[in-house]
Amino acid sequence: MIGIRRAFELDVRRITSQGVFSIVALLIGFPAVIILLGSISGGVSYMPGAAIGGVSAMLALLPLNTFTFEQQGQNNWMNGVIPVRRIHQVIGRYLVVGACALILALEVAVCVGAGMLFESGTIQFSGLIISVLAAVVMYALLESVLLPLCYRFTYQKALLTMMLICIGLGAAIAAVFALLAKLTPAAIDALISWTVSLTETMSGAGMIWLALGGVVLAAAAAVVSLFVSLHIYLAKEF
Amino acid sequence: MTTATDQSPMALSITGATKHYASGFTLDDITFDLPSGYIMGLIGPNGAGKSTLIKLILNMIHRDAGEIHVLGLDNIADEEIVKENLGVVFDSSYFIETWTVNKVEQAMAPMYLAWDHAAFDGYLTRFGLDRKKRVKELSRGMQMKLMLAVALSHDAKLLVLDEPTSGLDVLARDELMDILQNYIADGERSVLFSTHITADLERAADFITYITRGKLYFTGPKDEFEESFRLVKGGPDDLAPDVKGVAVGIHRYETGFDALVRAEDLGKIAGLKAGEGRHWTAPLTAEPASIDDIIRLTNTSDAAYAMEVA
Secondary structure (H helix, E strand, O other): OHHHHHHHHHHHHHHHHHOHHHHHHHHHHHHHHHHHHHHHHOOOOOHHHHHHHHHHHHHHHOOOHHHHHHHOOOHHHHHHHOOOOHHHHHHHHHHHHHHHHHHHHHHHHHHHHHHHHHHHOOOOHHHHHHHHHHHHHHHHHHHHHHHHHHHHOOHHHHHHHHHHHHHHHHHHHHHHHHHHHHHOHHHHHHHHHHHHHHHHHOOHHHHHHHHHHHHHHHHHHHHHHHHHHHHHHHHOOO | OOHHHHHOOEEEEEEEEEEEOOOOOEEEEEEEEEEOOOEEEEEOOOOOOHHHHHHHHOOOOOOOEEEEEEOOEEOOOOHHHHHHOEEEEOOOOOOOOOOEHHHHHHHHHHHOOOOOHHHHHHHHHHHOOOOOOEHHHOOHHHHHHHHHHHHOOOOOOEEEEEOOOOOOOHHHHHHHHHHHHHHOOOOOOEEEEEOOOHHHHHHHOOEEEEEEOOEEEEEEEHHHHHHOEEEEEEOOOOOOHHHHHHEEEEEEEOOEEEEEEEHHHHHHOHHHHOOOOOOOOOOEEEEEOOHHHHHHHOOOHHHHHHHHHO
16 A cells, blocks of 8 residues: 555656646636636626536546656656555555546536536536546546557557547447448437437436446446556566 | 686576567577675677566566576576566666655655665665656766665675666766775675666776677676777778688778787787787787777677677
8 A cells, every 4th residue: 555655646746747736726716717707797607618628637637637747858767766556556556546537526516516507506416426427437448548559559649549549439330321321321319319319218216227327337448447457567677 | 708607506597598570670588697705797789689588587587498596596487586686777767757756755665574774775875866856857877876775775695687777977986886896895786787888897897708699609707808808909901811811700890900809819819929029010910809999890780790690
């Protein structure tokens, strides 16, 4: 446990190398300003979404900063100097991602809650929870792919690979839909109508089950990602 | 090693350490011991495998064979305890460049159970390091001193230094050698340092481990290293077969040659026997070989061929 704590602390030091203030200001100040502006201008309904998007992007990149700092100079040699096993170094980094996910959850809750308050004067907790879970699940899935890539490649190459994966996935889905539209146009209509009816008929509890299913999916992805990262990093030489 | 040192616990014990690289370079079957209370110089030309060996000790690269023990502990199985007791200095800084000296301490202090803030502070004062300065604002020598301050501030029992003097002027090198000698004074701490600057070895090293082309050439007391070789010099026409036969390395130049010969092989050279009180002038002379001579002449093409054959 000491090793994991040390690794976590060192990664936090790496992330805050340019100063804690700028990160805190961005994570708290940015969404606050966006929502405030939204409430003043009347664009409340979409402003929380914009704030969440910005914060999510920041939090997605924040843990990856550890890799960029390791690439600078010979900072990765520090990993060979400190009395922390490699396995603990990796777990520590995943804990940083976990901490970022918690911050994201908090930020989303505040942003969405504020949006609800400004718009209707009340907070719908089921909607709030679903928003938080959806954001955290998406975040976890994204980081679960990015972290092993960063362990395997340089940071720049990892991002490039991630972009190619996204483009590839998008192209594959588009190709499937195009093919279905060409071969069996009725299948597309059936799928769309099924999705719409599912969304309309699903109760609050059903949505929560769906979100919890997402959480399980994200947890499974995180575990697989951790093992892949360990496999890569334990074999790495620096 | 001497009898006295045999009785001391080994600060570092390397047995058959081997590392193959895809490039073709192999660090091959390195074996040596460093007793507690001594300084060992790890020497060899560029690319000999010194840094590879240090990275093996630190488990930064994976060994293909062999064992490495630090203070009797396996460097992989007991990695955390081993590294608590290791102080490491590389030839370039491993700290994040935007960190201040103060942040370096904030980052490194939680890494070690025995971190000594007062000791670190003392070294900063001694080395003239300003806590507010960023790592990137420090000269290479000062960055080395910062690494050294960290290495000396957590009660490490073994210092491992990779080319620590390469960026230092003569005064700073002298100061470093003083620090190292004070560091081992209690007989419980040891130092392994790789260097190209043999004057540092003359000043501080008790033992020498010499690696060339990935192979161990010599390990043992420094004096034994120097005494085990002689430099035979002669004119261009004096390079007789008997000299060639025993020389471990030869450097030819226009006015003559230098041949490195093992001390026990000197008697096999006829030209030298003639010089021992006989009436005619000896064509050859034998002089003590410096560490530089040994490194220089064991890395000639002749010596390389001889090593390959061996």
